[in-house]
Amino acid sequence: MSIAGKTFKSIIRRCVPQKLFFRPSSYYSSPFLEDVGDITRKYEITKDPEDWKYVERILPVAVVPEPVKKDVYPSGWKPQGDNLQDQPYFVERTKNHMIPVYLQVAQNGVRRHTKVKFVKGDIWLLEKELREFLQKESFGPIRSQVNEFAGFIRFSGDFVNAIKYWLEQKQF
Structure with a gap:
């Protein structure tokens, strides 16, 4: 943007004092650190279970707990079936x-792939059944890739x- 040969930045720099453009918080202008000496803190190490119960309350759990069994969950989530052997x-x-x-979205949202992970057993039969189900839902041909070694489709x-709907109906 040029007004009579002068840029917007040059007009602003002439009108606004240079002190506003100076940043005193750069690396070179910061003061050197001073040695504050030896800092000692008083603390006590305890192995009393009565004291540790308060600490364990705020620590994160190591594993995700098993969900409580209900007939219907408010979120619509369904647990995995019991008889899948x-x-x-x-x-x-x-x-x-x-x-x-x-x-999986690629190329700025143009390319979309659906990935089913953690498949064990006959992955080819699962792909065939999923393809037959999806063929009813879509208009064109369904393209798929099976990676038997990594266990995904x-x-x-x-x-x-x-x-997800099809897998929930099969209780996976």
Whole structure:
């Protein structure tokens, strides 16, 4: 932006005092640290369980606790089924007891992939059943990639809610 050959910055610098543009908080202008000497703090080490119960209350838990069994949860979350041994495949829940289906977005939101992780067992049969289910829901062909070694399936497109619904119906 130029007004009669002068830029906006040059006009402002002439009108506003230079003290406002000076930053005294730079690295070079900060004062040197002074040695404050030896600091001693009085503290006491205790192994009394009565004292430690207050400390343990504020420490984070090491593992996520098992959810309380209910018929219906207010959030709509459903726990994993108990009788899944007869299934040819298994989709393991995450450590937070959630279904491991994720949306991967790339190229500024243009490319979307749905990823189903932690698949154990016959991953090819799971991919075939998911593809048949998704084919009913979509108009075009369903492209997928199976990584048997890493235990995940990647579908081209945004099918997160549909796959989570299907897995919940199968009690995974």
